[in-house]
Amino acid sequence: MLVLAVDTATPAVTAGLVDLSSTPTLLASRVTVDPRAHAEVLTPSILECLHEVGRTPTDLDAIVVGVGPGPFTGLRVGMATAAAFGDALGIPVYGVCSLDAIAVEVGAAAQDRELLVVTDARRREIYWARYRSGERIAGPGVCKPADLEFESARLIAGSAQHVDYFDLRVEPVESPSPLGLVGAVADLVRSGAAPEPLVPLYLRRPDAVETAARVARPT
Template structure:
């Protein structure tokens, strides 16, 4: 199975072509080609070119894709909208399923080392998106909060945004943003059983930064 993976929930615009064997319960998704550009203002400009570069590098065309996996956040409104709309467009054009996954879960997959984990990413407004994991399973979150109001404990290690992990007194693991392989790993069970994916629902967790003028007056 060939899977297109997309995430725009963080300042990193991530795309990748991933090979995955749905008939094997032990198969680990393998990224054949990936691109990541760190620029919170360039999601719309660089995502599709990155996808096409990944397809070309891996020796495939869009018609070879069997599924799309896209991170649905939590993340800022504009970034999430670009990634999810692009993933949905590829799925619709190719007639293939599009699976949405929690972007924090993908970071947790890459950071997993057996210890209880806290994942944090930049929510702007001096806040963080966060979730906790125990034995690889999300046990709390995702939610949004000020770092000063989030306890590091009982987590034993932390991963996520480089500018925020140091705010907590926990050992830092080297996983800052969702990877293409990590995104597919989160969707692995759904891909194996071939379930019909749920509609894509973005995890904004709060109102968008940009609001209509009428709303500002309320």
């Protein structure tokens, strides 16, 4: 079973192919860290991955896409691209919380210790979620680092420029990987279960504001 995984919820534009026939196996991946290049980089990255392993889009059996939380503009690029591929090919598209994908990648390194995952929300804020034994127990949410009570977390993973705000052991997983994305929904994909509708986790209103709305704001 050939699965395409994509994520644009962080500054990393991620695309990869995972063989889900047995143990998830990464066949090809492309990761470009550029928060301004999601639209330009994603589709070429997908096609490069397919070319690398001698496959075409028609060989895909399913697609997994990170649904955030993430900034409005970047996040919708990945979701729209995944939905377009799925519609054109007639294959299911599964949405995954991008923070969950990072937690899956940390995996056994967390053991029974509580894990905090954080990513860049801009505006000097972070997106966050907490995990225990691989299950999300709080979040996702968005706040300033100083306002986050990390409770009994002992490990942290995610944005390299934000993990140091917390006095926790750092696991070196900075963004969702293809294996993490697919691993989060592997059982659903294998079973052929119908995916839930794709719903983006923006967690707040977009940065862009229409001119009329700006004018209407009180000064």
